[in-house]
Amino acid sequence: MEDIKLKLGKGGLILAAMGIISIILSIFNYNIRLLAWVDAWGNTMGWVIRILLILGGGALFLFFGREEDDEA
Structure with a gap:
């Protein structure tokens, strides 16, 4: 279970980066x-997706x- 949590954390770091x-x-x-598809819906939606x-x-x-x- 700990391994999955660390992978989720690393994936989150990659997404944010x-x-x-x-x-x-x-x-x-x-x-x-x-991420080239981000601007397919327009400039404003592209910024929303990036954020x-x-x-x-x-x-x-x-x-x-x-x-x-x-803590043991």
């Missing part, structure tokens, strides 16, 4: 190939990304 990189690259009219990637990925990392300390 992709959202941040996508925002930075969109300023220069570039995009990550994996949701950051928030969702950050939440996954916050809740599942760290190993819990055993």
